[in-house]
Every structure is written in structure tokens, then in C-alpha cells.
Amino acid sequence: METGMDILDEVVSRDYQYGFVSDIEQEITPKGLSEDIVRLISNKKNEPEWMLEWRLKAYRHWLTMREPKWSNVHYPAIDFNDISYYAAPKVKTDAPLSLDDIDPEIRKTFDKLGISLIEQQRLSGIAVDAVFDSVSVATTFKAKLAEKGIIFCSMSEAVREHPELVKKYIGSVVPVSDNFYSALNSAVFSDGSFCYIPKGVRCPMELSTYFRINAKDTGQFERTLIVADEGSYVSYLEGCTAPMRDENQLHAAVVEIVAHKDAEVKYSTVQNWYPGDKNGVGGIFNFVTKRGICIGDNSKISWTQVETGSAITWKYPSVILKGDNSIGEFYSVAVTNNYQQADTGTKMMHIGKNTKSRIVSKGISAGKSQNSYRGLVKINKTATNARNFSQCDSLLIGDKCGAHTFPYLEVSNSNSMVEHEATTSKIGEDILFYCNQRGIPTEEAIALIVNGYCKEVMNQLPMEFAVEAQRLLSVSLEGSVG
């Protein structure tokens, strides 16, 4: 297995490919958090009074809360007064009308990431709301979407242009008092995406946002809100890479999804933020609150995530199944290497009748990393004939990593059906041998096995993302078994 070990070493010692800092003038607020900072952020973004009030309410509540400690991750204490809460690229024109208006530096950054806006616009037909640090700098295909009545814009624009929608839905799924990090986000969120699909509209293209953390020491607090009105459909993609840093950076995003009657929302994520170097120094702290509510009958929300980055990932994309016959899905691949830690999973809250949920979670841990699945399936008394199936598998690569499973199943009626199964194992030497014997080198064999292992989840990704996700997996994992 010597070749295997070599490959393992190579992969483990590989530097982060996307680490660089683009040199653009930034507008940064002073470090620290106070009511004044919250006012400043709100002011900078020209927000109406109600939005400021909402932020302040969240901030005051946040002050009364304590940092949660129950997760299976360890990290040095975060000094919330040592973070700058707002960074925006300096605006040269008020708003970029076309791609040509965008700062060439920013364009170059995106090119390095392999997300050429021009190419995307021309070839793939994706509307990209590219978030560079905290302010949206480009929005494409907007006109095309507007034809259908779809609103897809940055959160700050939505607050100004569509206050009635934002007011109605923001905080309706993740209330300001929900948890420590969501309260913090509500107080200081800088920007994010807003999406509204009107009744009966099927969004003609995949919507996507690229998040990227830049400016040193700025936490990024994204706020995303997706509302799918009756009978509509939307597939939303989110993907991220971040530059190299020595200090840990905090990212506390909130994503809210509302699905009305007969609506369907598909939310896919590929997360590849800087995981820290091979000694566990640096890396992003990714503490995210993602939740969707199937508020109307026959609605469906599906989360798909491929998590390969971040020093610490701590998130549980959840679905509240309130409408009768609604469906919640969660597909996840979480890969950890070196000193990465991931505590991720989902919550499925069954309230409506005949609700269904499906959880498929694949954890892969290598190096000295710790990978946990933590999930809750709760069947309320009212959820008659509810159905759940959960499967969480862990694959261990190397003998210094850990894989943990913490599933909670709470069932309170007699006509629902809940099934949960979990396995933990390593790649069998017999399977590798079988491949070797047929002329497939160890590295390829492992790629084959890991791909097969994750296939169920990968199949859920939209075409455009599947390619990127597979590339990520190959970088992080192929051949990393000794």
C-alpha cells in the first residue's frame, strides 16, 4: 500500500488552490459591534426605518444570548469585538449596468475562480448574482427573469424595491431570536440574495450566487431569502471558495426558504472555503442557519450540499413540513481532511398529514479530521401517515480521524413510519484488490469507489454543479486511502 500512502501524503500536503487576495480598495467599518455599527451598516445601505428597527431588535436579543457549546467541534473562543462587520468594494458607478462596468480587478478574481461571468452568460445560461464580499456587484439575466415576473436581486436592493415582500417573509422561517448566530446575522447582515417566484412560474434557469470572503478579518454575514409562490419551481445554486488566511474568519449566514402550495424549491450548495493549512492553522468558521418551510400543501423543499471546505462547518439545513403532503429532502456529502471539523446534518419537522422526508448523508473523513452527522426527525401527533427514511454513512480514511453519528428520532403518533440506518466503514482492501487485479490503479479505484459512494447525492446536483463538485471531490479525496 506504499503507493497509496504516497498519494495520501500528497493530497494531505496539497496547498489550497484558491488562496489569494485580490487587491481592491475596500470600505471597512471599524472593528467591533455596537448599536452604532448596526445603524452604520443600515445607513450605508440606505435602508428604511423598519429594517433598522428589525436589525436593532435582533442585536438587542443577541446581547442576551450565549454562544452555543453543544456541538462536537472545538475552536478557540471568538472575540466578536475583533471583527469588522461590513466591507464593501468602493462603488465607482452607482450600479453596474452591464458586465463592462464591473471593476476589472473583481472580474479577474472571478476568472481565477473559474467563474467567468461572460462565459457563464454566454454558454451556460445561468443568472449569476455574484457576491463579492458583501455587496452584489453583478446581476445578470435580470431582464430575462423580470419578463416572467421573477425577482432575483441582492438583499439590499430587495429591501428598497420590494419592501412589502421582504417585510412579510424575512425572519418568518428563522426568527431573529432563533439562535446565537442567526441573531448576529439578523443584526449585521451585509447583503445576500433575494428571490421571489410568482404564482405558477417555473424558473427557466438555475439561479446561482457565488459567495466569496475577501478583505482581511471581515466576517461575512449573508442573508438569503427565497420565496416560491403557489405552483412555482426554482432551482437555486450556491457555491463558494475563499482566499488564504492565517486568522480564522467567521461566516454566519442565514438562508430562509418559503414554499407555498404546490411549489418546489431545490437548493444546492458546493462549499469549498479555505479549510486551514495542514497543521490546522487558519480557515473559515462556517456557522450557518439554513431552514425552509413547506407552508402550503403538496410543496417540496430539497437541500443538496457538498461540503469540502471550512476549518469548521456547523450547519443543519432543515425543513418544516407544515403543509399536508409536503416533502422535505436532504442530500449531503461532507468531506473533512487534515484538522477540519464538520458537525452537520438536518432537521425534519413533520407537522402536516402525509408528509414525507428523506435524508441521505455521506460523511468522508481523512487525515486528523472529525466528521459528525447530527440530525433530528420529529413526527408530531398531527402528522398522520408521515414517512421518513434516513441513511447516514461514514467512510473513514486513515486511523487518526473520527466519524460520529448523533441521530435523534422523536415519534409521537402510531401511524407514521420512521426508518434510520447508519454504517461506518473504510474502503475494503478486498474491493481495492479486486480493482487492482483488473488493472485499475489504486488511485483510480478509490476515485471509483468514492464516486460510487457519493453517487446518490451527486445525482441530485444540477448538471453545472455536478462537474465542480466532482472536481472538488477528486482534489480532496482521490487516492487518499493507504
Added chain:
Amino acid sequence: MQETLELKQRLLAEFSYREQLLNGNTETPLEILRQDAMRRFAELGFPTVRHEEWKYANIMPALSIPFISPKPSILTADEVKEFYLDEIKANVIVFVNGYYAPEHSNIISEEIKISTTSQVLKNTEGVSQFSEISGYKNETFTVLNTDLVTDGAWVTIPDKVILDLPIHILMITDAREYAPIFHPRHTVHCGANSQAHIIYSSYTIGENSGFANTVSEVSLGQNAVLRQYIIQNDNDSAYSVNSSYINQERDSNYSAVTISLGGKFIRNNHTSRLAGENSEANFYGLVLGTGKQLIDNHTLADHATPHCQSNELYKYILDDRSTGVFNGKIIVRPDAQKTNAYQSNKTILLSDTATINTKPQLEIFADDVKCSHGATSGQLDEESLFYLRSRGIPADKARALLLHAFATDVLNHITIGSLRDTLDKSIAIRLHDEDDDIVIVE
């Protein structure tokens, strides 16, 4: 929260009272240990539902019941008679409210040593073995037990002894006059190459509530085999917390079958540390919940060495407003390679007001392992019911038959035939699957 304080304060007061009776003779190793436990208990207090391990088991209501530490009570032979397992010839050790009742006990086997905890604690050597396995310091109820231990069986099975007759430890709560709280402590040492069966059963006389806070410490020497059967059948207002700590040496084989039938609040903590290579631990459990019962099984298979195996199967049948809790944890320590660990929890909910909370948990720190767990919750298969009914079996009977079959999976792990039959019969009655006019040909 006032009540919470009360029971805690009363127990602490009881401890200091007992200490006074010692006339300043507090420097013996045992007293030092007990004082330490008392300090720990004062720090820990009773767990609330905010405590992760007690999330679904709310002990608070028990703390407002005026429990009293009992005096030894004398039962007549007739009163005890009904609790003997008549069809099984066994070494019987009887405890009433935690006190040893020699008049009802009967020890036949000569090759083993059976003593009581209070006797053993009189000599220094015994004290050194007391709380050796449990490490008593982290779990409130174990700490409390160390602190206020009443009595219990102390069984030593010498090397190479293969015990023919099972040992039956009968725990009776006499709750006729008041609500007793007591803290039995059983210790079982199995020597190398020995084999034994132990049956624990608990019952209540009287209508009052009772609180049995039992701790068992079990050690298995090399290649020892021990099978334990735990039958819990107290009255509808009884509380019990049972903490078993098992330590297994190389090639040892341990299995436990826990049958929970009666009791208002039952909490079982079953922890096995697989400390020697190639050891095996099996936990099986059957829970029949009715009324407002809460039955909570916490298991921990702690794989500390390579080449060990653990198996768990817990089945719950919950009716009325009963609540079942299962928390099965498997830990595989960093060097415990080639571990095989399996765990399964299956529940049938018969009523819309019954609840099951399941948390099968895996914590794996080694890579060359095969671990899996499964949990299901559901109801009887409609097709099976239809199959039986289409063959002329009435719906009620068919349902009972299927439930009985569901339970049999666990009962089959009882290797003492007569005990299995007895339990099978009483479970059949409980599930209304008595052999009346329909004869099922097997």
C-alpha cells in the same frame, strides 16, 4: 425548583446524620470514599432535562414525592412466595427495600462465594474493590449510590467454575406504609474461564411509590461467560434507576436481556467496557409500555481494544400514553481496530399518544471497523394482518399474535428455557395472545 432542592437536601442531611453516628471514626478508606461521593453529589445535583443524557427522562416529578430512607422491613414467607421463580431451581438472594433478607434467601451452590455488600465493606480489601469499575464520579445516581449504599449482593465466581444453577437476585420494594428510597449495590466478579447465569427481578408490594437506585458492577475475567436477565416489574408508581457497569477481559462473553414491564419511570444505564481483545458484549431489551410509563434504556458499548464485538437489539411496544427512550452509544477508541458493532432499535407504537425518542449514536475513532445501527418506528404490517385474517384469525387475535412474534425476537436470547417460557407466557397475556380456542401449530 423548590422540590428539587428538597430531596437533595434531605439526602445530604441523611448522610451527615449517618456520619455523626460514626463517632468521629471518619478516616477509614470507606468513609473517605463516601465523603468524596457526597461532595460530588452536592455538586452535581439531580439532572434536569437540559442535561443531554436526561433530555427525554424527566426525573423532576420524583423529587417532589416524600421518599423516605427505609428501615429493614420483615416480610412473611407467603408475601415473598409469589415472586420466586418456581419452575427454576436457583440460588436465591432476597433484598427487601435494599436490605438483605437471609430468611427468604437460599444458596445451594457451594462452589461460589455469595456475600453481601455490607459484609464485604467491613474489611479493607472489600473497600478497595468497591466502586472500582463504575468510577462513580460522573453520574449523579451512581454517586448517590456510592454515598448512601444500602446493601446488595456480592457474588464471586472462582476461576474455572461453571455454575449449573442460576443465581436469582430478588429485589422487593415494600411500599405499603410509605414511599421508600434505597440504593442497592451489586457486585459480581467472574473468574477466568468461569460461566454463570444471573437473574435479577424487581417487584413492589403495596401501592405507594418507591425509588430504587441500583448500581451493579460486574467484572469478567479472561474467557469468562456471563448471562444476565433483568426483569423489571414494579408497580405503576415506582421509580427506578439502574446503572450497570461491566468490565470485560480478553475473550470474555457478556450478554444481558432486560425485560421492562412495570414501573412508572425506569431508567437503565448499561455500560460495557470491552477492555480485552476478542471480547463480546450483547445487550437485548424488550419494553412493553402502557399507561403513563416512561422507560429509558441507555446503553454504551465502549470498544477500547481491537477485535471486539458488540450487538444490541432493543424492541419497544408502546401503548396508551407511554414514552419509550432509547439511547444507544457505540464508542470505538482510536486503537480498537477490527471492531464489529451492531445496534438496532425497533418500535411499534400502538396509540397516538405514545412516543418514542430514539438516539442511536456512533462515535468512531478507528478506521478499520464495521459499525452500523438501525432504528425503525412504525406499526404492524397490514399485509401480515391481512394474511392472518384471510385464514380465519380474528383481527384482535392476529394483532396479538404479530406483537407476540415481535417480542419473541428478544426473548429468544434467554438461554434458560424455563425462564424464557415463563416470561413468554406472561408477555403473551399482556399482549392478549393467550392460547385460547385457536391452536397455532408451530
